[in-house]
Amino acid sequence: MKKILIIASIIIGIVGLSVVGYGFYLFKTVKDTASEMHEPIEREKTRLVDFDSREPLSFLLTGVDSSGDEIKGRSDTIIVMTVNPNEKSVKMLSIPRDTRTEIIGRGTQDKINHAYAFGGVSMTMDTVENFLGIPIDHYISVNMEGFKDIVDAVGGVKVENTFSFNYEGFNFPQGELFLNGEKALAYSRMRYDDPRGDFGRNDRQRQVIHGIIQEGAQISSITRLDDMLRAIGNSVKTDLDFDAMNKIQSKYREARHSVEEIQITGSGTRINGIYYLIVPDEEIARVSNELKEHLEIN
Template identity: 35%
Template sequence: MLGIGCGSLLALALVFVAIFAVWFGGLSSSMQVDDEQERQDLEDSLADTTSDSDAFYTLILGRDARPGDDASRSDVIMLARIDPKAGTVSLISIPRDTMVTINGETQKINAAYAFSGAGGAVRCISQFAGVDITHYVSIDFEGLVEVVDMLGGVWVDVPESFSTGTYTFEAGEQLLTGDEALAFARDRYHVSGGDFGRAQAQRILVEAIVRQVLASSPIELPGLISKLASCITTDLSAVQLVELAQQFVGKDLTMYSAICPSYTLYQDGVSYVGTMFDEWRRMMQLTDAGLDPNSETAEIPEAQQADTELGAASNSPAPRDYQGLAENAMTTDDVAAAS
């Protein structure tokens, strides 16, 4: 039997390290924003990653362009508060038609990306939520089909029974294939609450994928990371994504899901979504404190009460006297109750 010296073993180990470094480097490059100017603007718009707090905010945008859709506008907008130390993730949907002011004009919030790219979206949503955003992720929902199939499907608790296209979903927990998951997450015509219902489905799907990726074996992770890299754009490197996932391994993950309290609104013949400002402020105070954003009984800590920017939506021109308008409109309360 031939022996292998310590020097040879060290050399072999260094070769493998170099191979993985190149592989991770290639993945990281593939996930970057392509346009150099937009990438620099995004970096300038993101908050400093060094903070006294372990928790941080990430903006998640999703584009699911289909024939007739405006591919330059973000179809999915979520604000995620991630706290690896506590093992907690909060996903907050912001309706894409939310009324805001951009460049001095009334616009829908999903236009921020169309006007100024990823950096513009970060600045707009940071002001709307009243928090610093540290990281950015853009998801191609079509690409998630293969990720879901690689996971062997995802378990989803469907809030209500409905049919869309060739797919029929029954209320309750079920295993969805990639194509089924995409159909579930994109329908807004056959579910309660319309676009608000679709936003709920998108959060349910993202949560299901996160849970199953974190439950994957170390052998499966490289392939999953490679596939995820093909359908996301982010400021994070592949190494950072792996390190972030590792911080949640072995912890009892808590995921909260909510949507900015809103109602449908027409102004000058244009359909918008108006913000329920008092409810939004409370939701962001609870979220920032790491509490359930939907709680009606939790007490808000003094630090969040004193932060006047949290949930202030200072860039929204929607009516501040909104109670009467909301009573006669579709609201975020009209979605099917999730179990």
């Protein structure tokens, strides 16, 4: 009997050490990933959000065409995401990349996606903030080539395709689809065969991002979690450090259950032979007021 108790104690001890060891490994891996992602910027913020008080906050999400691990070039995707933990809701607004507006820091009118090429994420945040008239608190930039690795790491994403099309060798039938990383990237990039052009592509991009948020939140597999952390570390940059990410995960995570996609519209025109999307002032005001209300800004 004594021998059995000793053996049982050893087994329990080994299991306990394994759990503690993996817990330490996981904590260290997450912290290392956060450190790899962390890229602060020199920018005068409009305000400081108190995470502990669960104040609503905003993010600029940019998807940037790039090669390798470096995030540079023009922003192919510009999404403003507001998070209200009190209402447990998220709002996502895609800004068409051809939108004509003032590029803050250059004093010129240009396509909004050119701000990234001129001055990186800092100039893009300033430009979007000026365009919408709301504070942009934090940013997340994604290397679009690494985007497919993130989708694969969460096990794929579910989307609702509104019409059938072919793109980059893939067929996307109408209806509910489950996409791997390569297909998700192609699905989110197509625009020329879409009757709604950039607006249709923006819808598909928001679908994929929403899918990543939902699938990623449900990950319990150790292998998939490791893969996801590796993919994120290689492809994502943000001004949030580990402590800030931890607080947001703790204080704001319930907001992911209600994600609303909002639209901004305009009309296309050519100026000096270059295509632009012109968004009327009243349309900007409408969207701005909706986001301000969600951010609880008077």
